[in-house]
Amino acid sequence: MNSTAPNPSPKAPPPPEGDTLYAVRQKVYVRAVTGLFANWRWALVWFTQIVFYGLPWLQWNDRQAVLFHLTERKFYIFGWVFWPQDVFFLAILLIISAYALFFFTAIAGRLWCGYACPQTVYTEIFMWIEEKIEGDRNKRMKLDKAPMSPRKLGIKAAKYGAWGAVALWTGFTFVGYFSPMSELLASVATLGFGPWEMFWILFYGAFTYLFAGVMREQVCKYMCPYARFQAVMFDPDTLVITYDEGRGEPRGARRKGVDSATAGKGDCVDCGICVQVCPTGIDIRNGLQYECIGCAACIDACDQVMDKVGYPRGLIRYSTENAIKRGWGTKEIIGHVFRPRTLVYGTVLIAICVAFVWGLATRDPLRVDIIRDRASLGREVAGGMIENVYRLQVMNMTEVPRNFVFDVKGINGIQIAGDHRVAVEAAATQAVTLQVLVPYDAGKPGANEIVFEIHPEDDPSLKLFEKTTFLFPR
Amino acid sequence: MQKLIQVLWPSFLVAAVVEAVFFTVIDPQALYLLGEPVHYDPLTTYSIGFLAFWLICAASSLTTLYFQRTADEINHPEAH
Numbered sequence: 391m392n393s394t395a396p397n398p399s400p401k402a403p404p405p406p407e408g409d410t411l412y413a414v415r416q417k418v419y420v421r422a423v424t425g426l427f428a429n430w431r432w433a434l435v436w437f438t439q440i441v442f443y444g445l446p447w448l449q450w451n452d453r454q455a456v457l458f459h460l461t462e463r464k465f466y467i468f469g470w471v472f473w474p475q476d477v478f479f480l481a482i483l484l485i486i487s488a489y490a491l492f493f494f495t496a497i498a499g500r501l502w503c504g505y506a507c508p509q510t511v512y513t514e515i516f517m518w519i520e521e522k523i524e525g526d527r528n529k530r531m532k533l534d535k536a537p538m539s540p541r542k543l544g545i546k547a548a549k550y551g552a553w554g555a556v557a558l559w560t561g562f563t564f565v566g567y568f569s570p571m572s573e574l575l576a577s578v579a580t581l582g583f584g585p586w587e588m589f590w591i592l593f594y595g596a597f598t599y600l601f602a603g604v605m606r607e608q609v610c611k612y613m614c615p616y617a618r619f620q621a622v623m624f625d626p627d628t629l630v631i632t633y634d635e636g637r638g639e640p641r642g643a644r645r646k647g648v649d650s651a652t653a654g655k656g657d658c659v660d661c662g663i664c665v666q667v668c669p670t671g672i673d674i675r676n677g678l679q680y681e682c683i684g685c686a687a688c689i690d691a692c693d694q695v696m697d698k699v700g701y702p703r704g705l706i707r708y709s710t711e712n713a714i715k716r717g718w719g720t721k722e723i724i725g726h727v728f729r730p731r732t733l734v735y736g737t738v739l740i741a742i743c744v745a746f747v748w749g750l751a752t753r754d755p756l757r758v759d760i761i762r763d764r765a766s767l768g769r770e771v772a773g774g775m776i777e778n779v780y781r782l783q784v785m786n787m788t789e790v791p792r793n794f795v796f797d798v799k800g801i802n803g804i805q806i807a808g809d810h811r812v813a814v815e816a817a818a819t820q821a822v823t824l825q826v827l828v829p830y831d832a833g834k835p836g837a838n839e840i841v842f843e844i845h846p847e848d849d850p851s852l853k854l855f856e857k858t859t860f861l862f863p864r
Numbered sequence: 865m866q867k868l869i870q871v872l873w874p875s876f877l878v879a880a881v882v883e884a885v886f887f888t889v890i891d892p893q894a895l896y897l898l899g900e901p902v903h904y905d906p907l908t909t910y911s912i913g914f915l916a917f918w919l920i921c922a923a924s925s926l927t928t929l930y931f932q933r934t935a936d937e938i939n940h941p942e943a944h
């Protein structure tokens with residue numbers, strides 16, 4: 391990046407080898423920042439967390455609106471009930487997520503990381519708590535250097551306590567997606583959770599605490615797979631957070647009110663605030679680095695400094711490699727959003743989305759599995775008939791109880807003995823045993839193909855056909 | 865610390881994927897444990913399943929780490 395600038399920017403010192411990589415980690419004291427992109431980040435913190443904390447409390451059809459009910463092996467999502475047989479939809483959803491990630495990364499870099507990733511969002515929340523309790527960056531650094539005192543102990547205890555409370559609530563909410571919230575809530579007062587529910591609340595809570603409170607940028611730097619392969623989705627037209635080296639260098643401090651040309655310097659006043667606000671502790675002026683999560687905190691910080699010294703904003707800004715190299719403006723950058731890579735990603739994404747919606751809309755609200763009763767093969771019964779017995783699993787995927795009617799075809803004179811109907815509860819499975827009778831001379835010895843026809847009593851137009859075989863004794 | 869993460873973290877990610885795939889395909893109530901049908905409640909089976917997958921994957925990561933040592937590290941362990 392930024393290869394046009396005459397003097398290369400100072401390189402970061404090479405990372406220490408091997409085991410020391412984690413040990414020598416300098417704690418990053420992130421300076422709080424305000425501005426346009428900070429507002430966006432906070433908007434997404436609110437949005438994602440209202441959804442995450444709120445969704446398990448929502449009711450729908452007299453049940454939890456979103457519940458991945460592991461015990462019942464059914465996923466409830468508003469009006470839908472998904473069964474293990476619907477794993478196809480989950481697979482499609484994952485493909486959509488992957489393509490969406492490719493698409494947005496190709497256009498504007500790590501949007502996901504900077505604004506929506508839970509790691510970013512919880513770190514943001516935990517840092518806000520830290521700032522409220524311990525004070526701003528300088529106060530925090532001073533506090534950490536100070537010897538232990540009752541005051542320090544109190545402040546630290548308050549911070550860890552508040553973090554712990556958020557973490558526990560997060561763990562509780564997480565488990566509420568898999569175990570009904572109403573049952574969990576009833577257990578809160580007595581802490582009478584099931585052992586594994588308790589385990590997972592503490593497990594998820596502990597990891598929230600560890601990742602957002604303690605490890606923070608290290609998760610992105612060392613543990614995130616996406617950070618490692620993001621580069622394959624980038625190209626010279628990808629919007630990334632860029633320091634305009636041509637404009638900024640040579641950087642340096644200067645007297646207030648002096649313009650850059652007079653001072654013989656670039657626009658960068660080398661205040662270092664872009665480094666202080668960076669949650670991963672890098673210097674964006676060294677060019678694009680894999681540690682950069684694209685949060686744009688340095689843009690907000692630099693813009694404020696530029697305002698203060700009276701230079702135009704945008705010394706650090708969203709730009710592309712080509713734009714910096716060729717001096718493009720916004721119009722050219724937008725013009726290059728549509729390029730083969732994004733068009734391919736976009737087309738595939740739309741196609742899969744359409745397929746997903748279409749599949750969901752035309753999903754059969756009824757499913758039947760047929761198992762021939764192996765214990766009694768073709769058997770002669772009274773009246774010169776051959777009898778075969780079938781076990782049918784009827785799945786009612788709707789949320790109303792329904793009656794289903796059976797019919798069978800394929801051989802002359804074929805009929806079902808006894809009741810042709812079965813009642814199935816809402817979103818439930820019902821096993822039915824059907825005796826099917828055929829005149830002894832209507833088929834050939836061995837297997838004969840037959841078809842079961844099943845339809846709901848209240849909707850004859852919805853017909854399901856299931857093939858199976860009818861056995862004649864040899 | 866770094867080695868601990870190298871063993872526990874990738875195995876955690878893979879175990880999560882395996883858990884989802886395995887239990888989507890297989891009903892925990894249809895499993896047999898030492899010849900007897902599993903009588904735990906599903907949440908227990910899921911949880912034990914996940915921890916077992918994690919453990920197995922961690923063993924694999926640990927083995928990778930073990931074989932990754934260079935000749936120098938094996939010949940001169942005191943220097944490392």
